[in-house]
Amino acid sequence: MRCYIDSVVTAQDVATDIKLLIPDAGLRRRMSRVIKSAVTTAVECVGGTEGIDALDAIITATGWGCLADSEKFLRNMIVEHEQLLNPTPFIQSTFNTVGGQIALLRHNHCYNVTYVNRSHSFEDALLDAMMRIADGESCNVLVGAFDEQTPSQHRIMERMGAFRTVADGEGAVFARLTAQRSEQSVAQVTAIDFLCQSLTVEQCRERYATRADATVVYNGYAKYGLFPTSAAYTFAEAVRLVQQGESEVVVYNEYFGAAPAVFRVQCIG
Amino acid sequence: MEQLVQELKEHLIEELNLEEITPEDIDAAAPLFGDGLGLDSIDALEIILILEKYYGVKLANSAEAKPVFYSVNSLAEYIMQNRK
Known part of the structure; x- marks a missing residue:
C-alpha cells in the first residue's frame, strides 16, 4: 500500500481569515472552537473551499470529539433538570461534526467517516485512506485529526497524574492523500x-x-x-x-x- | 415594551451566537427568518427556549408560531400578552 501526500496542514499553520475559509456565517456561528480550528485546517489543506469538490473521501479522526459542546450539553441537562436543552451543543457535540461540516461547505456527498478510537484514531483513519486508495475506491482523500482540551478535561487528567512528565495539548492536522503522483506531491x-x-x-x-x-x-x-x-x-x-x-x-x-x-x-x- | 425589545435582541445575539451583530443592527420590525437575520429552524428551537427560560412563556399552539416568530416586535408582543 502506498499513497502520495499532496499537502499537510496543522492548525498552527492556518493564517487565512476564517471568514474566507468558512464563508457561510450560518455555519460559522454554530461552530465551537475545535470545529472552527479543524474545519479551517481542512479547508486550508485543500486550498480553499473549492478544493472540497475534488475530494472523493473525507476521513476524520478524534479521540475526544467536540468536548466543549459535549460538556455544555451535559451541564445543561443537570442545571435545567433535563428540560429546556439547547439543540446546538447537542447537534455539534457528535464526533462526526467536523467531517460533516467540511462536506456541508460544498455539499460534497462522498464517503465520509469519522474514527473515534482513542489514541489510534488518526492511524485508523490513515489506514482507511490508504486501503481505499489501494483498492481504487478513492483517489483524492482528505484525512485528518482534531482534539480539544477543556478546563474540566485538563483537571481530570491532571488528577490522574497524566501531566507529571508531559504537557497537555490540543490541535488539528489535515492531509490530502492521492493515488497518483503529481507535481503537488511532497x-x-x-x-x-x-x-x-x-x-x-x-x-x-x-x-x-x-x-x-x-x-x-x-x-x-x-x-x-x-x-x-x-x-x-x-x-x-x-x-x-x-x-x-x-x-x-x-x-x-x-x-x-x-x-x-x-x-x-x-x-x- | 422598548426595554423588552432591547433585552430580546441581546438574548438573540447571545443565544444564537450572531457574529458581529449588535442590538442596534437588528431591525425589530424586520423578519427573523428567511430575509432579515436569516435564521433557520434550529434557531427557532433556540428562540422557544429563550421564551421559556427568560420569560416563562410557552408556545401553547404550534400553529401560532409563524406570526409570533415573525420579528422581534411580534415576539415581544407575545411575551407581554402571555408572561406570568
Whole structure:
C-alpha cells in the first residue's frame, strides 16, 4: 500500500481569515472552537473551499470529539433538570461534526467517516485512506485529526497524574492523500502497522526502515502534548522532515501505554 | 415594551451566537427568518427556549408560531400578552 501526500496542514499553520475559509456565517456561528480550528485546517489543506469538490473521501479522526459542546450539553441537562436543552451543543457535540461540516461547505456527498478510537484514531483513519486508495475506491482523500482540551478535561487528567512528565495539548492536522503522483506531491506514505507490544527506537528501525539513513520519530507526545491528535502532528513532522531532505521517516506512537502504531513516510524517489 | 425589545435582541445575539451583530443592527420590525437575520429552524428551537427560560412563556399552539416568530416586535408582543 502506498499513497502520495499532496499537502499537510496543522492548525498552527492556518493564517487565512476564517471568514474566507468558512464563508457561510450560518455555519460559522454554530461552530465551537475545535470545529472552527479543524474545519479551517481542512479547508486550508485543500486550498480553499473549492478544493472540497475534488475530494472523493473525507476521513476524520478524534479521540475526544467536540468536548466543549459535549460538556455544555451535559451541564445543561443537570442545571435545567433535563428540560429546556439547547439543540446546538447537542447537534455539534457528535464526533462526526467536523467531517460533516467540511462536506456541508460544498455539499460534497462522498464517503465520509469519522474514527473515534482513542489514541489510534488518526492511524485508523490513515489506514482507511490508504486501503481505499489501494483498492481504487478513492483517489483524492482528505484525512485528518482534531482534539480539544477543556478546563474540566485538563483537571481530570491532571488528577490522574497524566501531566507529571508531559504537557497537555490540543490541535488539528489535515492531509490530502492521492493515488497518483503529481507535481503537488511532497512525500509518500508507504506502510502502517498496529502492534501488540512496545518497540524501542532500534527495533522500529530494524523492523520498518528500508533505508540505512532512515530517521525515527519516537512518541510525539513529549513534543506535542498528551492528546490523541499528537499522532497526526508526528505525521506532519515526518512529511516536513522529508520535505527538508530526509529520505525516510519511521514514526512510532504509544499513548498512555496503549497498543502502539507505526507508519512510514518516504521521499518520492 | 422598548426595554423588552432591547433585552430580546441581546438574548438573540447571545443565544444564537450572531457574529458581529449588535442590538442596534437588528431591525425589530424586520423578519427573523428567511430575509432579515436569516435564521433557520434550529434557531427557532433556540428562540422557544429563550421564551421559556427568560420569560416563562410557552408556545401553547404550534400553529401560532409563524406570526409570533415573525420579528422581534411580534415576539415581544407575545411575551407581554402571555408572561406570568
